[in-house]
Amino acid sequence: MDLIGLLGILLGILTIILFIIKKFNIIIAAPIATIVVLLFNGVPILETVFGKENSYMTALAGFVASNFAIFLLGSILAKYMDKSGATVSIADKILSLVGTKNPYNALVALFIISAILTYGGINVFVIIFALIPMAKPIFRQLNISWKLVAIPVFGGTSTFTMTMLPGAPSLHNIVPSTALGTTLTAAPLIGIVTSIAAIVFILVFMKFSLSKSLRMNETFNVDEKVESSEASERKLPSFIISLLPIIVLLGIILIFSSVKNIIIVALIVAIVMSAILFRKQIAQQKEVLSQGANESLSSTITTGSTIAFGSIATSVPAFKGVFQLIQSIPGPPILSLMIGTGLISGITASAVGAIGISVANFAPIYLEMGLDPETIHRAIAISSGALSIVPYSGFLIIFNNLTGLTMKDTFKNGFISISVTSWVAMAVIVVMTLLGLA
Numbered sequence: 001m002d003l004i005g006l007l008g009i010l011l012g013i014l015t016i017i018l019f020i021i022k023k024f025n026i027i028i029a030a031p032i033a034t035i036v037v038l039l040f041n042g043v044p045i046l047e048t049v050f051g052k053e054n055s056y057m058t059a060l061a062g063f064v065a066s067n068f069a070i071f072l073l074g075s076i077l078a079k080y081m082d083k084s085g086a087t088v089s090i091a092d093k094i095l096s097l098v099g100t101k102n103p104y105n106a107l108v109a110l111f112i113i114s115a116i117l118t119y120g121g122i123n124v125f126v127i128i129f130a131l132i133p134m135a136k137p138i139f140r141q142l143n144i145s146w147k148l149v150a151i152p153v154f155g156g157t158s159t160f161t162m163t164m165l166p167g168a169p170s171l172h173n174i175v176p177s178t179a180l181g182t183t184l185t186a187a188p189l190i191g192i193v194t195s196i197a198a199i200v201f202i203l204v205f206m207k208f209s210l211s212k213s214l215r216m217n218e219t220f221n222v223d224e225k226v227e228s229s230e231a232s233e234r235k236l237p238s239f240i241i242s243l244l245p246i247i248v249l250l251g252i253i254l255i256f257s258s259v260k261n262i263i264i265v266a267l268i269v270a271i272v273m274s275a276i277l278f279r280k281q282i283a284q285q286k287e288v289l290s291q292g293a294n295e296s297l298s299s300t301i302t303t304g305s306t307i308a309f310g311s312i313a314t315s316v317p318a319f320k321g322v323f324q325l326i327q328s329i330p331g332p333p334i335l336s337l338m339i340g341t342g343l344i345s346g347i348t349a350s351a352v353g354a355i356g357i358s359v360a361n362f363a364p365i366y367l368e369m370g371l372d373p374e375t376i377h378r379a380i381a382i383s384s385g386a387l388s389i390v391p392y393s394g395f396l397i398i399f400n401n402l403t404g405l406t407m408k409d410t411f412k413n414g415f416i417s418i419s420v421t422s423w424v425a426m427a428v429i430v431v432m433t434l435l436g437l438a
Contacts, residue, residue, distance in 0.1 A: 006319020012313055012406025013347065013390075016306075020391045029392070030054060030305035034312050041316040048312060056341070057309040059365055063304035069246060070123055071300040073267035075275060076292030077245065078129035083288050084278035087134040087244035093239040095138060103214075104143045105153045110135055114156025117250070119168060123263060124157045125398065131245065132402045136222075137283020144210070145218040147409045150399070153207060154417035155202035156386075158395070160195040161379040163351070164425060171352045172384060173288060176377040179359035187378035190438050194382060194425035201424050205416055219323045241277050245270040280291050299401065303394030310348025312349050314357055323361060333369050337362055339378050349393045351384035358384070375438055385422035389415045 012033045019029030024361055031049060034056050038045045049056045059436055069113070081087050098105040110131070117127045131153060139146050162170045166185035173184050185191075237240075252266035259265070275285055282288055326340035340362055345354035358380045366376055396414055400407060432438040 002041075002318040005041040005316060006321055008037050009316070009318060010314050010320075010331060011040065012309070013035035017390070018393045020397075024304050026302050026394070026397055028393060030309040032263060034309050037313050039318060043316055047302055054315070056308045059308035060301070060304045063307050064300055067125075068207070068296070068300045069264050069301070070073065070267070071125060071303075072293060072296040073264065074123070074126040074129040075296035076289060077158040077249075077267060077271050079288045079292040079295075080271065080274035080278055080282070081242075081245070084134035084242075084274070084281040086245075086274075086281075088276065089127065089236045089242040090134050090240050091137040091141075092236075095141060096224055103144045103212055104207055106138050106142055106144075106202070107210060110149075111152035111156045111202065111206065115161045116152050118157045118170070119165060124162070124170075124395070125156055125303075126263070126267070128399055128402060132294075133397075136403075138196060140220050140222075142221050145213045146222050146403065147218075147405060147413065148206075148209060148213060150193065150405075150410045150413040151202070151206045151417050153399075154182075154389075155206070158351075158385065158418045159202065159421045160198040160425075163385060164191050164195040164198060164378075166191040166417050168378060172355060172381050174353045174358050175352060176380050180363060180373045180377050182374050182377045186374040187372075187422050190375065190378045190432060191327060193432065194378075194428050197428050198421050198425050201421055202417060204422075206308070209413065226244070235281075237278060237281060244277060245273045248273060258272050263294065271336065278369040299398045300359055302397050302401075306349040306394040306397075307353055307391050309392070310350055310353055313347050314344060314353075326362075327365065330423075332430060332433050333366055333371060334379050334438070335430055337366050337371075337376065338383035338386070339381050341383040341398045342426075345384050346387030346390055349388065349390050351388040352420055354384045354388070355380055355392075375433075379426075382422060382425045382429065385418050386426065387419055388422075389418045426438070 015036045016029050019032065021024065034049060035045055038048055047055065047160035052058065065112060095106065095108055098109050114131060116129075120354065132149070135149050135153070136146070148278040162168060162174045167173075168184065176182065177184055177359060178185065180186075249266045249270040252269060253263055256262045256265075262278060279285070322343070323340070326336055328337055337358075341354050341358040343344035345351050345355050348354055348357070363376055363380070367373065385432075389411070391411060396407075396410065399405075399414070400410055403410070429438060
């Protein structure tokens, strides 16, 4: 085993975490951390970072090319919803339904909305672009800690609806299906049981965190720009009008789910509808478009940078030693498979990236051991979230940028909501395996 190479991988991870703690932009931190990994692995630095094939830059460019349209259009739609007051109108309606006496009901409502949108096939970044502006007035009116927003949003978007529930249309469920020849409903019993365990865990954690926050007298406490009296007194669009662009967005994606790039079409239609429906509330639509475009560029490169770092860190020769170490883990084979996938998710800071590496490198080995392809499918999907929330996760960084929160504010709640929930599901799978139910 190449210990020096492995040390380089660890130092690269520590480097990127240190830079994030010191509040360096991930766009700067990721390539520097990549160079640290390469220095200890004897890999040509210039070629691996700036080369035209299998390099840091090609990985970054590939992510931007594949995802920029979604980030751009999702950010613009979120700006329309926010600046028009549509998010406030929707928030007011939710509060009228769940009441203001029990803040926990509001958190559960956000959790359910997040889960429905994700299971409906909406891209997770599109969801947080749209959901954060809607959640903020709810938290403000209830005067509860804004830091708690990570729990219902992360728990609803990035756990059971993405990796556990049979039939989930997410990439986390599609990638192993394509590689293993299984269906999106693979291992339904495992999927249903782990989903129940995950939902119970998230709801209990949400209740515990809210109760603790209230005991500590934490409040909304967010510094915000004071709006002009004209803006604050403007007439809000009705609830139905406010919700219409989102309904159309969902409807197009669900009805035409088999059409390639349908999410792009759906976002464009929703934006055009917003421009028409909210024209009375937004006098300067050019500003909304510009702000959305500017914010989307940073979000796309931020996420791409973390994935590019992970792709290089897992491609160096020393990483082969990690594979060997993982396979020697004692216990049922399914355990080492899940630990291996989870470890890769931590290095790449990407659940989908971890799944892609795992199905290509681990799955063939475990198929030869006699494990059922459907069990492998579900185990890899679920364990991909085990360490996907790390300080340099693009999803977490973008979430912080949208909410105005810091890594200190969100990391703990995000880690427990996604990673610990995944651990709970992984433990359920091991128990089911030992009992012969998986």
